[in-house]
Amino acid sequence: MIDWGWLAGHVDAIAYRTGQHLYLAAIAVGVGFAISLVLALVAARRRVLYPPISALAGILYTIPSLALFAALISITGFSVVTAEVPLVMYTLVILVRNIVAGLDGVPAEVLEAADGMGHTRRQRLWRVELPLAVPLIVAGLRLATVSTIGLVTITGTISDAFGGLGYFILDGYHRGGFPTEMYAGALPSILLALGADFLFVRAQRRITPWAQTRALEATAS
């Protein structure tokens, strides 16, 4: 069932697509995190802005990735922008909510203590609130990274130039369902997602060694 000859002949291509997969995901999470941090800080300062930001993010979430990629093709063409804009937008949904939740989770006594020590609002934010929000921020980065690695596979629908490992899934299917090639895309992309998840779990344990990593996290209800 597995065509070893094809695999041997495509080692370079698989390596190239793996690299592409990682950088497409890394750009999206990096840019998404920068934008989310700004949005979350604005929302934390001006509370009235949070409900609309959160609602907008929620609506965005209901739009299928395939639809966003398809819609953007007619605006930004077959470019890397078409691949990155939806990826970045989906990270915003996860990251903004987690950063705001992290900031909200700082106990009021801690804030009062910081004020009592003479911190300005800015000092309090950078020295007290953000450091205490780090565990939830990292939890958000974990979700965002893992889901982005999954979504990168779908960028292959824009054009053969993208898709990371998803390229092999689509190409293999279009060759009349060539299992070897489809597996060559599917299995490594799963491994990338699981690998990223594993690394973030380790990072979470390092950052908050006192807290047992919460096994189960319920979604907002």
Place this chain on the structure above:
Amino acid sequence: MNLVAETAAWLTNPAQWAGQAGIPNRLLEHVLISSISLAVALLLALPAGLAIGHTGRGAGLAAGVANLGRSLPSLAVIALAIPVTVRIDPVLGGTVLPTLVAMVVLAVPPILVNAYTGVAEVDRDLVEAGRGMGMREREILSGIELPVALPVVLGGVRSAAVQIVATATLGAIFGSGGLGRFLVDGIAQNDDGQVFGGVLLVAMLAIATEAAVEILQRLARSGAAGRGSGSTAAIAPGPPVLGA
């Protein structure tokens, strides 16, 4: 012709509203695919989640399953499923079955996790009171824990349902029906009106799905309020993994 006009022209073309490739049939296919996979996921995940929440046993395993499930890219799951499902049924296995498999995989984690957390976080005093009144374990689960936990449990269902509706579009890449057809065919035919029309339809269906479950949740919450609901769990805010 600009996008808005093209989309309006596509949506209002009578040809789009009839036949197998028409909007009503594609919508029906999409709703069917989504409800079948949601139903299967509920059958698999809900009893397991409730039992784990009630007994506290198997939480680690459930966490592992949920975590694995939400890490798996849906496109990869479909790709892995196709060679298997084709053997089961040559026709359906090459079109709609792999999508159903991937949608079940997508929906199990949020349902499982919220069912577990919802039940586990019910005030222990309530449960003990039930025991003290001579209720059997099954009665405690169905009479105390489930009603109190219902808003959280439904939160998981909501997340799962919206993700399914959005992600089921991927099936169209692999020959499945549903609203994704308009996206895939629209890209292939370079027909912007069809693509945007499809985008609008899917987004509207997803928003309608979310609203429908939210209404159920509100009803459950107002019911639970009278019984003194526990805290609603929200550690990882927002739906966790999207149409991946």
